[in-house]
Amino acid sequence: MNMEKVSVSAVSYTNTLPFIYGLQHCPVISQIKLSLDVPSVCAQKLIHNEVDLGIVPVAALLEIPQAEIVSEYCLGASGAVNSVFIFSEKPIQEITSLRLDTQSRTSNGLAQILLRNYWNREVHIVLEGNADAYVEIGDRTFGKKNAHSYAYDLSWYWQKMTGLPFTFAAWVANKPLSASFIESFNQALAYGLAHRETIISQLPQRPDFDYRHYLMENIDYRYDERKKKAVSEFLKLMKTLDREPINP
Numbered sequence: 464m465n466m467e468k469v470s471v472s473a474v475s476y477t478n479t480l481p482f483i484y485g486l487q488h489c490p491v492i493s494q495i496k497l498s499l500d501v502p503s504v505c506a507q508k509l510i511h512n513e514v515d516l517g518i519v520p521v522a523a524l525l526e527i528p529q530a531e532i533v534s535e536y537c538l539g540a541s542g543a544v545n546s547v548f549i550f551s552e553k554p555i556q557e558i559t560s561l562r563l564d565t566q567s568r569t570s571n572g573l574a575q576i577l578l579r580n581y582w583n584r585e586v587h588i589v590l591e592g593n594a595d596a597y598v599e600i601g602d603r604t605f606g607k608k609n610a611h612s613y614a615y616d617l618s619w620y621w622q623k624m625t626g627l628p629f630t631f632a633a634w635v636a637n638k639p640l641s642a643s644f645i646e647s648f649n650q651a652l653a654y655g656l657a658h659r660e661t662i663i664s665q666l667p668q669r670p671d672f673d674y675r676h677y678l679m680e681n682i683d684y685r686y687d688e689r690k691k692k693a694v695s696e697f698l699k700l701m702k703t704l705d706r707e708p709i710n711p
C-alpha cells in the first residue's frame with residue numbers, strides 16, 4: 464500500500480534525543496518523514512502547514528489552526544530544567560533590558576511573564592544587540608551556568624510562582640491523524656524514553672554538564688494533568704503580555 468507519509472518536525476536538541484531514538488527504532492519510522500529543527504522553526508512549520516505533526520513550543524499553540532495535542536509525552540520540567548535560563552551580570556532586580564532567544568517561543572514568553580508577575584519588573588525587550596540580560600535555551604546553555612554572575616532557571620521560578628511543573632513543548636498535530644498512527648507514534652516515544660540509558664552511554668562525558676541527570680531528572684517527559692494545567696495557566700498569562708514575544 465502506498466500511503467502518504469506523515470511529516471514530523473522534532474526539536475534538534477539533546478532533550479529530544481530519546482524521542483528520536485524511539486521513532487528510529489520502531490515500525491512507525493516507515494510511516495513518517497522526520498525533520499529536526501530549532502523550536503521556533505518547529506512552530507513556524509506547524510503554523511504554516513509545512514508539517515503535519517511536531518513537538519511544538521506551547522506558546523505557539525494559539526496560532527495553530529486545529530491544534531491537537533496527541534501525546535502523553537512532552538518536554539517539561541518539575542522544578543529546575545537546567546537548559547532554560549536568563550543569564551545576567553546583574554541581579555534581576557537591577558536589569559532594565561532583556562534580549563530574547565530567536566530559537567525559542569515558550570521560554571521567551573515565560574521570561575517576560577516571570578519578570579512582570581514574579582519579579583515585578585518592566586524591562587525593555589530586544590530581539591538583538593546588547594541588553595543587561597538574555598534568555599537562552601537548549602544545548603547552547605550546557606555548562607554556562609557558572610560563566611555568568613547570575614543564572615535564573617526559568618522553570619524553577621515558574622514552580623516557585625505557581626506551584627506547578629512546566630511544559631515547554633508538546634506533540635501537536637495540525638490536522639486529524641488516524642488513531643492507529645497516533646498509537647504507534649506514542650509507542651515509539653515510550654520506547655525511546657525506556658532506552659534513555661543507552662542514549663546517555665553514547666553521549667560524550669563532560670565535566671561541566673551531567674547528561675544523565677538532565678535526561679533522567681531535569682526533563683520531565685510526562686504530559687500529565689498538572690502539566691496540562693501549567694499549559695492553560697501559561698497561555699492565560701501569555702495573553703496578558705502586551706507584545707508578541709518573538710516571531711522569527
Ligand SMILES: C=C(O[C@@H]1C=C(C(=O)O)C=C[C@H]1O)C(=O)O
Nearest residue numbers: 502520546567568569570601631
Ligand atoms: C527545556 C527546553 O525546552 C525547549 C524550549 C522551548 C521554547 O522555549 O520555545 C521549546 C522547546 C524545548 O526544546 C530546552 O530546549 O532547553
